[in-house]
Amino acid sequence: AQSVTQLDSHVSVSEGTPVLLRCNYSSSYSPSLFWYVQHPNKGLQLLLKYTSAATLVKGINGFEAEFKKSETSFHLTKPSAHMSDAAEYFCVVSGSGGYQKVTFGTGTKLQVIP
């Protein structure tokens, strides 16, 4: 069984300040973990993914995430928020097995204040 919990449904930051979006997971296997971003009424776009290589993963648009097995966390960070970062972010866990069982978190809406 696997699950993913996004600890905040809404996060609000000022432009130019750091962003932290929190994600905890559980998985019976060695998981792959992903962060996706969704702008209003759009599809999801991959930001970054962890697949058991380096624990610090760098993605697009200055985002990065660190896989911490001991804490079962995969938090998404960015040093300085930009207005264009305002969107909804989804943490996703993928387990092993014949079919890629993918579980989505419920999403975190990021608001960036000018």
Added chain:
Amino acid sequence: DGGITQSPKYLFRKEGQNVTLSCEQNLNHDAMYWYRQDPGQGLRLIYYSQIVNDFQKGDIAEGYSVSREKKESFPLTVTSAQKNPTAFYLCASSTSSGVHNEQFFGPGTRLTVL
């Protein structure tokens, strides 16, 4: 340009009608997926297909049907048996259903039942 297209972008349905949502990809991906997105619930898997002429039910398949006659196409029919079909529907594809493979998403179809 390679990618996934969904049509229509907006769809209105009267109660009791079946409607079909289109999903086409030119990425040469084997696996395709349909998700339903409701506010605050993340994405839930309706159906997936790992190969042409084969598909499996996801977590919320009741009231939906699919076909996979061609590699590039995976249409979803929302039948009158679906009690609450108003939602945002997202189609995705991946190179295979392997655990490390990210999914690529289309722009979505917003279905409203009148």
